[in-house]
Amino acid sequence: MTAFPPGSTIGILGGGQLGRMLALAAGRLGLKSHIYAPEADSPAFDVAASHTIAAYEDEAQLAKFAKWVDVATYEFENIPVSTVEFLSARIPVRPGAKALACAQDRMNEKSLARELGAMTADFSAIDSFADLENVLDKGFAVPSVLKTRRLGYDGKGQAKILARADAEAAWTAMRDQPSILESFVNFRAEVSVVAARALDGTFKAFDVTENEHRNHILHRSVAPAPLNADVAAEAVAIAEKIAEKLDYVGVFAIEFFIVPDNGHDRLFVNEMAPRVHNSGHWTMDGALTSQFEQHIRAVAGWPLGSTGLNAPGAEMINLIGDDILTWEKIAAEPGAFFHHYGKKDARPGRKMGHVNRLLPKKPA
Incomplete structure (x- = not known):
């Protein structure tokens, strides 16, 4: 496929610091950037040629965005997969929805790593407090950590289980969200x-x-x-x-x-x-x-x-x-x-x- 030449427009979903630095890098190469983000004070807006303030679920605005850019990407992994799929029917989106869907779910990440022969912490899917009790009763190692399967970063969406008695509080911290239990890894x-x-x-x-x-x-x-x-x-x-x-x-x-x-x-x-x-x-x-x-x-x-x-x-x-x-x-x-x-x-x-x-x- 022919490369998009200088003067082309890169659409960037997300207006945070990563989007800002992507736009700056694009400008150095003679490429324009159009930032799409719901936050009116997004820092990436300051360095982009144009921007759209709209929700990631707003298909009318996404359709307009697709007409204004040549190719799109995203700056963080919490963009809805449906947004990427919608845009992908109209313009190239790189990376694609397949990679995004994998990275948004810790179970998918761990399972893929194991499938490819890499080592990971032991893990188990947890969808209810009953699931958690059952896995622990069957001998899952404690201490361990319970994490939401989606939307966690910088330590958010995690709770340690240092002893069996911590299980109920850990599940409460997950707020009934689909989760993953991982063994502690003694890393250096x-x-x-x-x-x-x-x-x-x-x-x-x-x-x-x-x-x-x-x-x-x-x-x-x-x-x-x-x-x-x-x-x-x-x-x-x-x-x-x-x-x-x-x-x-x-x-x-x-x-x-x-x-x-x-x-x-x-x-x-x-x-x-x-x-x-x-x-x-x-x-x-x-x-x-x-x-x-x-x-x-x-x-x-x-x-x-x-x-x-x-x-x-x-x-x-x-x-x-x-x-x-x-x-x-x-x-x-x-x-x-x-x-x-x-x-x-x-x-x-x-x-x-x-x-x-x-x-x-x-x-x-």
Whole structure:
């Protein structure tokens, strides 16, 4: 298929910081962006050529949107699958509904990883308190964690079951939503693979990244992750298998737990994000092609860019809530790359921006 040339318009569903950074990357390539989002104060509006404020379920507005853009994508995985299916009947949407449906359900994610031969935590579908009691009575390991199957992120929609007596409170926290019970994984680190797959099946991954969380929110990412080369290669291979299985087009992330086992590291797939990812923000300054440009390239049908590094290593620090108020100090720091998301209110726990730094040597 012919690539969409400069001057074409990329439709982006979602107007948050990821949509904003996608629009900025598209502009660098001579491509226009049209943001579609229900929130009137969406930060991506500020950097896009045009925008639509409407609900994702508004088919009349979606039909107009489809006439105004050449190809569409989305910035987060909670876009309704029906929205992507509606648009896909009119214009190309990349990645497609198949990948979105998989990533929206933790059962689907875990089942796909197992189908492809990857390891995961033990898991079981839970649709009622009776289901939970039955699974625990049959010997499912405690401690464990109960999660909603859909719409959870940054630690939301989760409840720990540290002892059998915690089960009822955990189910109450799920508010009767379809859930998944997962065993605890005794991991020493969490890493992610951020990669892209093009229309022709070309696959390229950035260096595996190690991630540190605070209060269930990503705090710091460093690349390359301090892993043995064979473990890093295995993580990338698993990501490629998942992308092929889903006929994926665009950038995505696979999160892994690193589990020690008799002196060796084992990989456990945690979850998938069908979009550009917070743990890939370091690529904006640390890689020859940022994850945002790479996604736009894939969506527009262009060749993928190089994933090589600009320095031996790179780090990203999220600026959460009032952290953004240190912007002058960061701006004065030699070698710091400051990225502000254009959000007005610095609420606790809200991602307001990030700072990247290049490292003179590989992380140890």
